[in-house]
Amino acid sequence: MPTPAADAVAVEIAPSILGADLGRLSDEVAVLEAAGADRLHLDVMDGRFVPNITLGPDVVASLRDRSRMPFEAHLMVEEPDHLLGRFVEAGCQRVVVHAEACRHLHRTLATVAELGAQAGVALNPATPASSIQHVLKLVDLVLVMTVNPGFGGQRHLASIVPKVGQVLDLADRAGQSVQVEVDGGIALDTVGPVVRAGARAVVVGSALYRHPGGVVAAIEEIREAARAARRIAGTVGPR
Numbered sequence: 001m002p003t004p005a006a007d008a009v010a011v012e013i014a015p016s017i018l019g020a021d022l023g024r025l026s027d028e029v030a031v032l033e034a035a036g037a038d039r040l041h042l043d044v045m046d047g048r049f050v051p052n053i054t055l056g057p058d059v060v061a062s063l064r065d066r067s068r069m070p071f072e073a074h075l076m077v078e079e080p081d082h083l084l085g086r087f088v089e090a091g092c093q094r095v096v097v098h099a100e101a102c103r104h105l106h107r108t109l110a111t112v113a114e115l116g117a118q119a120g121v122a123l124n125p126a127t128p129a130s131s132i133q134h135v136l137k138l139v140d141l142v143l144v145m146t147v148n149p150g151f152g153g154q155r156h157l158a159s160i161v162p163k164v165g166q167v168l169d170l171a172d173r174a175g176q177s178v179q180v181e182v183d184g185g186i187a188l189d190t191v192g193p194v195v196r197a198g199a200r201a202v203v204v205g206s207a208l209y210r211h212p213g214g215v216v217a218a219i220e221e222i223r224e225a226a227r228a229a230r231r232i233a234g235t236v237g238p239r
């Protein structure tokens with residue numbers, strides 16, 4: 001299997017541990033790392049922005065000692081400014097905030113960069129691509145949500161997939177380079193269209209844990225389906 005870096009049609013796989021056995025979290029992270037995950041997607045929920053509560057920076061810090069994967073925190077947190085430093089100190093290389101959760105989005109993203117991490121912005125299904133035009137120069141990643149955030153295991157909203165291309169068009173016109181990652185209901189049957197739309201990374205949660213062959217087989221198959229979609233689309237350039 002070619003390494004993602006050497007592979008012109010690679011699509012990065014970022015497992016979400018929401019579907020894992022949270023009582024064995026560090027073992028589950030080790031399994032994902034051994035399975036070749038490109039980075040770990042940590043879903044942080046505050047019970048306000050979304051109706052669920054998950055993990056905080058202390059949990060992230062204890063996983064940090066046990067893994068060499070890059071960590072990406074997906075903050076589903078209302079007004080997250082007070083927590084940005086905590087997640088960077090905990091070892092997150094990237095912090096993704098929701099456009100809808102930040103009153104001063106530009107300032108929040110600039111703060112992430114000042115803290116020394118990569119900044120990402122996430123968009124709820126109802127939020128248009130145009131709402132982040134003014135911050136594209138501050139982010140290296142746009143997370144297009146294809147479920148309403150808050151829970152793993154929801155049905156993928158295929159109608160939102162065209163937003164991937166809309167974000168990439170906006171970035172092109174602004175002369176900015178961003179990676180688009182898609183999050184929500186990604187599985188063997190949904191990864192192809194999002195990759196053909198231009199996504200170069202996908203978050204995968206429940207599909208990993210539903211697969212009868214286990215996490216290793218699931219990552220392998222989804223990675224191969226994503227590579228095949230890129231080959232079919234004939235898009236091996238940056239997009």
Ligand SMILES: O=C(CO)[C@@H](O)[C@H](O)COP(=O)(O)O
Pocket residue numbers: 016018019041043074076147148149150151152153154183184185186203204205206207
């Ligand atoms: O951010 C979220 C949900 O809010 C996601 O990262 C999901 O938790 C991924 O899980 P699946 O949709 O793949 O089951």
Ligand SMILES: [Co+2]
Pocket residue numbers: 016041042043074183203
């Ligand atoms: Co997420």
